[in-house]
Amino acid sequence: VLTQSPGTLSLSPGERATLSCRASQSVSSNYFAWYQQKPGQAPRLLIYGGSIRATGIPDRFSASGSGTDFTLTISRLEPEDFAVYHCQQYGRSLYTFGQGTKLEIK
């Protein structure tokens, strides 16, 4: 089970966002990913392999973590960053997603 916190994060453009995802059991960071989802759209892969930005993802997005605790950081929020963020892990031939964190404009 992946538990994301907070459920909703209210920040202003230009601020720093820190989103968390906690796993109920230790997972390999090699198999950990983050997605961004905007209303009416499919999720978009942001980070894979724990900390590797996907193609075209700006460097204001970074991620880290190991074991059971993982973090997605957006260094300076742009207006287009306000969306829902999902974490995902792969293990034992199964994919598991967190419930999502909504990042909203304050």
Next chain:
Amino acid sequence: QVQLQESGPGLVRPSGTLSLTCGVSGGSVTSGNYWSWVRQSPGKGLEWIGEMHHSGSSNYNPSLKSRATISVDKSKNQVSLKLGSVTAADTAVYYCATPFTVATSFDCWGQGTLVTVSS
């Protein structure tokens, strides 16, 4: 770049079978990828349903394994999902997705299709 397009009935009766198709363009279902289905109930998080390889190898979410079947049709270059004994809890947007260029995460998604289970 591979493109995925889901299609199927938008309304399914309770206790019936949900059947969806994912058309693959710009690539082949025999390319070596595993092809997955992921769903998202209204206002909820993402739930992985399962995956299929063209070789026949498959994996399913244990919570849905008894009701879900994913298949690959090489002649039509498409992936299908069947989910039986549906209830209102199966109302969701259904996506097909694949780890196209990266392993164990989904960098290629269809646009999704909403399926409502209702009488």
